Amino acid sequence: MTKPSAQALRAEALESLLTEKGLLSSAQVDEVIATYSEKVGPMNGARLVARAWLEPAFRQQLLADATSIVNDYGFEGGQCEKLVVVENTPEVHNVVVCTLCSCYPWAVLGLPPKWYKEPAYRSRIVREPRQVLNEMGLELTDDVQIRVWDSSAEIRYMVLPMRPADTEVLSQAELETLVTRDSMIGVAQPVGVKG
């Protein structure tokens, strides 16, 4: 077994001190893990996207005022005091970042993946987005305009990806399985969309 990292050991030290003061418990930690693994995650955002693909009126509402929709659905997790949903089209591709920390719409996408919080993505996506997306497996043709959203205040962003072709027969639940976390950050297309 490898030795725990310095930060892991220091976290354990602070954990034990906080626990002695009654400020932290392992039950709290278990609850955090359960909440962000089971209840709060990209499955919530996928519900909104799949419904927007099926219902034009809901799509309009989602693009106009996503915050009320998140509140109506009662998604937990926070960080969506104001949510703005931006729509991908054949001409425009949106991608989300937070260069200053790692702001992310927890209530609809869960906690961010590791790469979203690390310097490579945060430094480069605002400067060479086409190159970074390409490296991440998303090739966009030169005529597609890229819009990068750097979450510098309390507004949070989610991408409404394009609906894959030939999915007219699919149900809402089936469509949800095509909507990946990465497609709602804007670093990938949903399953079934080329590019």
Added chain:
Amino acid sequence: MDGIHDLGGKDGYGPVDRTGDDDVFQARWEAVVFSMLAAGPATGAWRNSDRFRHAIERVDPEAYLAHGYYGRWLGGIETLLVEAGIFTQEEITERAVALGADPGDRIAARPRPYPDPLGEAPQDRSSRRALESAPGFVVGDSVITVSQSVPGHTRLPAYARGKRGVITASHDGWVLPDSNAHGRGEQPQPLYTVCFDSETLWGAAGFTVSLDLFESYLQSAEEVS
């Protein structure tokens, strides 16, 4: 502040590494650190997320890069707990060494001897605030961002300083992080989405970058030109 956290546009960090892509937490200690968020309001060591974010910006810059996201959080939390007098760094180190840490391990936290006033606890969890007067800009206005860096917390990234952009959305009033992080009150301001052309930011065509910026970060482009 011109800290290590202000990463937009910096060179040298290489390709995006997708290791651990599907893990909500990479290890239990990360969830432990996440759970420590509750200790802020409970101890009064910090009372708002602006102060918490600024504490993360103040950690040791090498640890900021080397210790990962929750390592940074841990550094910020330790900084604030020590500044508030809840623990000393010595007792945390002593406990860590007892658990197997090396006494020479790099420590992310950098508590200062004379911290800012803590400020009032927010009246509610929301950061939106009613404004007493109408916003100074409207959608379609051309603006130029301030060009000077500020010593404390701010949410104008360095790469967008002194740049011309266009307001594309107006978001009413929000608590000003620059003030709130330092215990100097909420001082709500109008917040706008400002869209910058990549040509303006980087001299390279082909995309736009939009940021959400407070009114005091902006001046009218007409007045400047």
